[in-house]
Amino acid sequence: MARRFTEKKLVIASHNKGKIKEIGDLLAPFGIEVFSAGDLDLPEPEETEKTFIGNAQLKSTAAAKGANLPALADDSGLAVSALDGAPGIYSARWAGPDKDFDMAMEKVQNGIGSHPDRRASFICALSLAWPDGHVENFEGRLEGDIVWPKRGRHGFGYDPIFQPKGYDQTFGEIEPAIKHEMSHRADAFAQLVAACFK
Numbered sequence: 001m002a003r004r005f006t007e008k009k010l011v012i013a014s015h016n017k018g019k020i021k022e023i024g025d026l027l028a029p030f031g032i033e034v035f036s037a038g039d040l041d042l043p044e045p046e047e048t049e050k051t052f053i054g055n056a057q058l059k060s061t062a063a064a065k066g067a068n069l070p071a072l073a074d075d076s077g078l079a080v081s082a083l084d085g086a087p088g089i090y091s092a093r094w095a096g097p098d099k100d101f102d103m104a105m106e107k108v109q110n111g112i113g114s115h116p117d118r119r120a121s122f123i124c125a126l127s128l129a130w131p132d133g134h135v136e137n138f139e140g141r142l143e144g145d146i147v148w149p150k151r152g153r154h155g156f157g158y159d160p161i162f163q164p165k166g167y168d169q170t171f172g173e174i175e176p177a178i179k180h181e182m183s184h185r186a187d188a189f190a191q192l193v194a195a196c197f198k
């Protein structure tokens with residue numbers, strides 16, 4: 001049995017504004033007071049693990065200890081089939097220190113080149129950690145295709161080149177409220193809610 005979340009305050013253990021906004025939207029119905037890692041001046045830990053879950057847990061446990069509050073971390077990324085799953089856990093690092101996602105999206109497109117397989121998945125690991133060290137982890141996924149050129153201005157990161165399966169719009173074009181119902185993050189969040197918030 002997963003541990004129930006009964007506290008009133010929660011730290012979002014992320015320094016990514018796009019993610020903090022999305023997680024804040026997903027948490028809104030639960031009436032929890034939410035702080036971001038930046039609000040609390042928490043450091044950004046180095047992501048030394050080899051899996052999404054490993055890095056999510058590293059971030060959640062560091063923030064829970066640092067803030068002495070429960071903390072929810074998200075480690076996510078884009079796995080491109082023709083690139084053997086790259087950029088994967090390196091999705092943020094492909095954008096470099098300036099967080100240049102125009103460059104990172106070009107790297108994805110140039111990597112696929114003329115390869116006929118344009119399939120990709122977004123993956124999201126969520127890790128909820130308590131200050132006593134207890135952790136609950138979840139992983140969500142969404143299948144789609146890489147399109148080029150990029151389209152739309154909603155969302156963040158690789159959203160303008162990711163078109164979910166069954167849709168003719170990219171996550172850059174789809175309204176945020178619709179993304180929140182179907183994304184890799186929504187999938188992981190539904191598992192978290194079922195296990196810990198119900």
Ligand SMILES: O=c1nc[nH]c2c1ncn2[C@H]1C[C@H](O)[C@@H](COP(=O)(O)OP(=O)(O)OP(=O)(O)O)O1
Pocket residue numbers: 013014015016019044047074075076077078091092122155156157158159171183185
């Ligand atoms: O819904 C998404 N739509 C577009 N791109 C996305 C999405 N979800 C993850 N991504 C890409 C961009 C992001 O920068 C990277 C995650 O890397 P990741 O290390 O988990 O996050 P981060 O370094 O940006 O912030 P932090 O670690 O402080 O939470 O994957």
Ligand SMILES: [Mg+2]
Pocket residue numbers: 047092
């Ligand atoms: Mg990161």
